[in-house]
Amino acid sequence: MNRVMRILRALWIRLLGFFGSARWDRELSAELESHLQLHTDDNLRAGMTPYQARRQALIKLGGIEQTKQAYRERGTLPFMEKLMQDLRFAIRLLRRDPSFSIVAVLVLTLGIAASTAIFGFVDAALIKPLPYVEPGRLAAVTEQIALLGRANLSYPDYLDWKRRNTVFRSLDVFTSNGYLLNTSGGNVMVPGARVSDGFFSTLGITPMLGRDFYTGEDVPGGPQNVIITYAAWQQRFGGRRDIVGHAVTLSGATFTVIGVLPRSFQFALRGRAEFWAPLQATGECALRRSCHNLNGIARLNDGVSLQQAYAQMQAIAAQLERQYPDSNRGQGASVIPLSEAVVGNIRPILLTLLAGSGLLLAIACINVASLLLVRSEGRRREFAVRGALGASHLRLIRQFVTEGALLVAASVALGLGSAYGTMQLLSHLVPANMLAAMPYLRGIGLNLHCLVFVLAVSILSLALFSLTPIVRMSTAELRGRLAQGSRGSSSITWRRLGSHLVVVELAIAVVLLVGAGLLGKSLYRLLRVELNFQPDHLATLDVALPQHSYTNDAQIVAISRQLLHRVSALPGVQSASITSILPVSSNGNTDWIRFVGRPYDGKHIEVPLRDVSPNYFTTLHTRLLRGRIFTEDDNGSKPLVVIINNALAKKYFPGEDPIGKQLGGITLDPKSIKQIVGIVDDLKEGSLESNIVPAVYYPFSQDTDSYYFLIMRTSQSEESVLPTLAAAIHQVDPGIGTTAETSMTARINDSQIAYLHRLSAWLAGGFGFLALVLSSVGLYGVIAYSVGQREREIGVRMALGAQRASVYRLILTEAGKLAVWGIAAGTLCSLAATNLLRTMLFGVQPWDIAILASVAFLLAVSALLASYVPAHRGASIQPIAALRSE
């Protein structure tokens, strides 16, 4: 122990000595001088002559310089000293050739910044575990149906699932909810959720203030308590410490705040919810197995795998299907990791972008490596001389490594800075509604994972940069070089290595450009998909009627009519209509239908259902194909009517006229029978990428809702109308909640699918563009160097009568070969690579010929431009000058 301490102490002092070496030198000189004087004094006393006395003292000391050298080696760290020499030399070299250094550092910075920034997102979304206790044991549990895949769970089913399963330690549910909150600006809708009592404890979350829900607090008739998020506490209640026990009025009912969730709490599946109330499932829906409005989360029992849990839930769902065929036919179970439910949709995009940025980094590294190669070529003599003067092979290699390290260090410093900036920029560009669904992106930055990533990248690139020149500088060559003088056979080996690197660069550029092209075309196709309505000049708004003021259908119909009337009178509004669900949102919110007078096999015909006002289709500019649209007359006192879309007519009434036919619920309850009065065009109800499915539309006055959307056709820009809507509605009744005044085009463009496609297309496009630039620069470098090396050869050729045109041909052929190889290899690689993109493409095949051809053409043109400059220089060589220069 003691010994280790002593050695460490000595090391530390030596390290200090390394920095104050000048002072050390002076001190030692003084000490040695005093030593010599003392010794000389003694010798004088012994009777020597002054000259002898001094001389003997020096001999006995063994030489001042030798002593100093030994002393210095002990006094500082010789290794560090050599390192500093290498560093100083490297810095001097890099400064002597600033264009090389700047280009190399910039190129590398670009690669590091791009890949690190993307890695930051990958880390935040895919690597970092969800912020719950043992997140790996959490599962998302829902029903599974043919129309939508994973779909909501009904309350009676949930109770059965919870009771019968043995695979979950706990199974809890949540459902979205909006609350009307009275603020200074009138009633506003605030997002909330209702959850079963064990929801937070299943996640492993404890409130930072107050308490969690007690067991049984979620049954109907339980206390009206609510837990709020940290953000709601700060923004709605000013962060007051006595918030627990405080009463708050939500949608006209009084709730008591019993807890505040920790600041770090996030739940992506209901990202924006501020108020979390106990489920307390009441009403007609809670009793009905066919009313699906819940989402489940569960914690697996110890030792139970996800597959086992899935198998048991499937079995339970099958039991329920047999028990309740009417309501549970075709209602399977889905059990997936909670993380999959949260990030499953962006995983392929993030991984694709990571791969793209990795390829860009590869191009950047190869580019810098070939620049270093060019330089090492020019420094062959320098190294030969140093070798001949006795520098060890190791010392020469160390010089390369030091130079490489310096480049990498500078680029890492710049790269980390720009990566941080890029991350901040990108995460600020994420729209708020998107960020609510991706809370894990909040607080993205340079964390430990990113630093480890950068470290790994820098070690790899440093290895590449040190290895390439080392491979070039084999011992044999070092010896031969001095005698040989300068140029000759070796440049051929270099040219070969350099050319290979350029071919690789071009191939990678092709892959990136093809990927970017495909994603760009997907985005184009996605945004121009047939909607069967005119999305521009549509203003939209969410409306929530307070349930305690509007209790029956007649009241709801009356106030809604009043709202439409008021809003239609606003300047700039041509027509106003109501729908229960906006188009281009989701195929969810469905009904099970059955046709009167047809055999029924009990298999559910599940179709999206929308409650709309009479002028809905005319407002949207959706064509009526047959029959009629709804009228004000289709109200609760008249026979029920329905409008179907074209897809439904085609699928269920091929070769028949559906008008006048009847459909109803699965039991054909007389109260559910409706007559088909019209067929409309296939209005896009689901998200942009989804398929058109058969759908039904009911008159709002025959099937009311207290939460719906207003859609207004405007004569001027939507933006001029949007701000006036809420005030107009509050004039009718200040108790009505409004939110999300947005134009239809904005809703479509900001929808998750459009956003993700746009993000990936733009980023991939950026990577592709940079790859194009870098690979062209790389090609230029190789050709320019080759021309430089062959100056004399070209001179001789021209002296012997070669035409300028043939010199152009010579050089352009060389470049053309490289370009053709690169493009061909890249095309092959991209055929393989883009297959991985398949899931992210929309309306375009991975082997899109037009894109492949245009990428090949683009690269060929840029290769031609990149090689034209050196070719021109080659052709302008004056034979006499070239020959004389030797």
Next chain:
Amino acid sequence: MGDKTDVWQGTLALMVLRTLESMGSLHGYGIARRIEQTSGDILSLNYGTLYPALLKLEQEGAIASEWGTSENNRKAKFYKLTRTGRKQLQKEARDWEQTTAILARFLTPAEDQ
């Protein structure tokens, strides 16, 4: 630096420590002379090698130095033992005695046989 020097430096360090223990504060030249005298002039020291050894001991904290004036009024750097140095000396002296005692048993001819 080969192994030989290390061993030599190790013993030199012990000699320096022992010299400083008996003499108190002393300058480099004095230490060198004293070592030669103590060895009965058998050891002929290259004085220059003393200074790196002194530096090493100082870096390890076994000795401390200070500029002062010699008996005949010359400026000189004086070294003296620290507490750590005293402990180190005791331990190394013990080790050394042990080593030499063991070696002595091997090298002296066995008398009782």
